[in-house]
Amino acid sequence: MTQAAKADLIHISDVAARIPKFLNKVPNLLTGLKQAYLRTPNTPAGLGLAFEKAVKRNPLGDALLFEDQRYSYQELNQWANQIAHYYLSKGVKKGDVIAVIIENRSELVATIVALAKIGVTSALVNTSQTGKVLTHSVNLVKPVALIVGEECRQAVDDIRQDLNIDENHFYWFADQATRENAGTAPQGYHNLAEVILSFPMFNVATTQTVKGKDGLFYIYTSGTTGLPKAVIFTNSRWTLAYGTYGHILGLNEDDVMYVTLPLYHATGMVVCWCGVIAGSSALAIRRKYSTSAFWDDVRKYKASAIGYVGELCRYLMDAPPSESDRAHRVTKMIGNGMRPNIWSKFKERFGIEEVLELYASSEGNVGFSNIFNFDNTVGFSPTPYAIIQFDKEKNEPVHDSKGFCKKVVKGDVGLLIGKITSRSPFDGYTDEKNNTSVIMKDVFKKGDSYFITGDLVRDIGFRHAQFVDRLGDTFRWKGENVSTTEVENICSEYPKIVEAVVYGVEIPNTNGRAGMAAITLQDGAELNDQDLTDMVTSFKKDLPPYAVPVFLRVQKVVETTGTFKYQKNKLKEQAFDPNKTSDRLLVLLPGQSAYCDISPEIFSNIEAYKYRF
Structure with a gap:
């Protein structure tokens, strides 16, 4: 073990020193955990319900900021309700799937809230996809309709004849502020901004009927082999993220979170937005990440928190130092992939106090979050997991004389696996064949089951881990x-x-x-x-x-x-x-x-x- 790795090990004295600051988070965290864990697959839950509660708490406060557009919680809710009422009138129902292909902008956020309210699963298609990969991703989830932004329409037109969707069920948003100007739809598309105008703005009754077990998103992952796989993200799982990550961050009505991450990924769509909704705060989004515009946008939106992935942090560190590096009010950030070699440098340069690094995968059942604000760790996990010895040469776990797996000792690196229980289920992929390859049985005793994350992590003590590498063909x-x-x-x-x-x-x-x-x-x-x-x-x-x-x-x-x-x-x-x-x-x-x-x-x-x- 290197000296740097030894320095990152967590001891009881380290945890004790963090307790006073952590106690300030406890009331908010308990509120979140109550919502996260006092739920069953059959109780009302999810994004739609949480969003409507945020509307009640802060109706006139900012909910969404994009370019020069600004929507209060009440305005965004009314917009989403019109979309929801429209699709209900068309016979769309809970359990249906609608493919959504829109870049980071207001229309995407309003659409996602609308579909969540009626229990429709939004297939969050990667807006970079084209050709055969795009065809596969859309057809895989059997959508009843497709909603596309003009900025992605050409990619859809190129493969439209290969999509298994009724010709009359293609919807379109102009690439502009459609609440102000709906634009003119191209042939073969319904103008969604236009057709919803005559529909009511009050809440749909269906929000209360959406249960934890119902689908919320399909988020696409490459998995380990082949074309993209669609991961089922239920409302129950969203509520777990909302109750944990969302409340740990501790945002309030005065906070603004700036997110440049693509919202077709869980880090942006789930983790970052959860924290915003939990605090009835504002979400400020940018279509695509820009290093040169990043801190200017932060100041423009008066952001107090940012969402990140490791690459974003590196790009910001690569930019020439500036006197304005600390000319902002950002003190918190949430995301994943912050590298140890820039962690402390980033905090120092940009004046960041709290890095809520986390670990989770779209399909997995184990999660970590840096609730104690240690450096160089994905944080603490309340979910049952194990880090087992793994032979990289043979590409298989190390077994003892009885055939069971062996856990690593503190400081060592091993394969992270998540125990499958009723409280930490494995929701899986759309294709059942893909599920069997990522489940390991009889790991420590006969009859147990664990999800194989495919990630190597270091056990640094006190249920904290450090990401090391990714296994397999991804x-x-x-x-x-x-x-x-x-x-x-x-x-x-x-x-x-x-x-x-x-x-x-x-x-x-x-x-x-x-x-x-x-x-x-x-x-x-x-x-x-x-x-x-x-x-x-x-x-x-x-x-x-x-x-x-x-x-x-x-x-x-x-x-x-x-x-x-x-x-x-x-x-x-x-x-x-x-x-x-x-x-x-x-x-x-x-x-x-x-x-x-x-x-x-x-x-x-x-x-x-x-x-x-």
């Missing part, structure tokens, strides 16, 4: 999970490529892992200058930007194990270093439209962090 880049199988399939469709092996590689001083594909070409084929451009165009057509391989390695033959599995460990170790292989290595440098060869100079510049990937 890696994280640009704040997104990338499925290697999905990228392999798309790469292999390029005419000259016979086979592709995709994996994540680390770039110094950069969060996550960049995508790298080891490709094998057709017999006698070579990549020319035109190919280096055409491959980028081809990959971008069917892959979101974060999944396009940053590096390529041209191999003569793909090495496999005796069971025909790719030898990814060796490829990851050699990465894009021209000193470790004679294979041709290519890189897609930031802002470029074609791959180029990795020369010693380019490799040296990458290592020296002269490119901002």
Whole structure:
């Protein structure tokens, strides 16, 4: 164990020193826990109910800020009610699914509240998706309708003939403030902003009938293999997040949380917004993250809290220091992925007092949150879990003489697994086949069951953990999970490529892992200058930007194990270093439209962090 890792271990004296500040949070936390845990699958619960309570507490206070738009809780609620009444009039009912493809803007938030009120599950489709991946994501959840923003319409039009949705059930929002100007819908779409105008603004009665077991969202994850999987996110699970993360943050009616994270992900949509609704606070959103605009927006909205992922923090740290770095009122932040090497530096530079780092996955049943405000930890977990010894070479847990798993000792790294109980259930994926591969049985005794997170964490004591790495065929880049199988399939469709092996590689001083594909070409084929451009165009057509391989390695033959599995460990170790292989290595440098060869100079510049990937 390194000295840094030893320094992060938590002792009883450390916890005792934090108790006085923690006591201030207890009343709010108890309120939240009461709502989170005194619930059953059959009691009314969820986003719609919590939002209506926030409306009662702070009707005229700001609920949503976007660009120059400002909506009070009452106004946002009335807008959502009109959408809800409209869909009820069309026969849409609890249990139905509607696919929603809108970038971070007011129309998305109003739509989500509306659908939550009538018990409809919103399929939060990644707005970066196109082509076959988008087709798969939409058809997978069998939606009765689709709502798209103009900014994403072209991607939908390109695959519309492949979608299993009635032609009369496509809805559209103009890319503007539609409460002021509904715009003119293109042919084949209903203008949702226009058709709701004659519907009432009072609360729909259905909110009270939505129960914990009912679906709230489908959130897409790459899982471990293949195309995106749709994770069922129930109202009960949302209420758990609301009662824990939401109340721990301790926001109030004077607070504003600034969120630039995509709202099709749980960190933005669930974690950040939970804290806002719990405090009847304001949510300030930006369509897409911008380093140059970040602190200006924070000041514009008078934000007191921010949502983050690790990459965002790194981008802000990379920006030149400024006298205005502390010219704001932000003291709290909530999110995940803050790296230990910048944690304390970030707090010091920007004047942050509290980093509510957390750990959770869209599909998982175990969560951690940094309620005691320690540095370099995903925090404390009240849910039952274990960290077990794991053999990375064999890619399997270590077992004792009786065949049971072995827990790590404090300070060691192991595989995180979450115990499946009635209070911490595994809701699972839409496809039952995907569920069996992530459940481990007979772990410590016969009959027990645990969810396999696929993440390696360090046990640092007192039910606190530290994230270390991700196992399997998924890696994280640009704040997104990338499925290697999905990228392999798309790469292999390029005419000259016979086979592709995709994996994540680390770039110094950069969060996550960049995508790298080891490709094998057709017999006698070579990549020319035109190919280096055409491959980028081809990959971008069917892959979101974060999944396009940053590096390529041209191999003569793909090495496999005796069971025909790719030898990814060796490829990851050699990465894009021209000193470790004679294979041709290519890189897609930031802002470029074609791959180029990795020369010693380019490799040296990458290592020296002269490119901002």
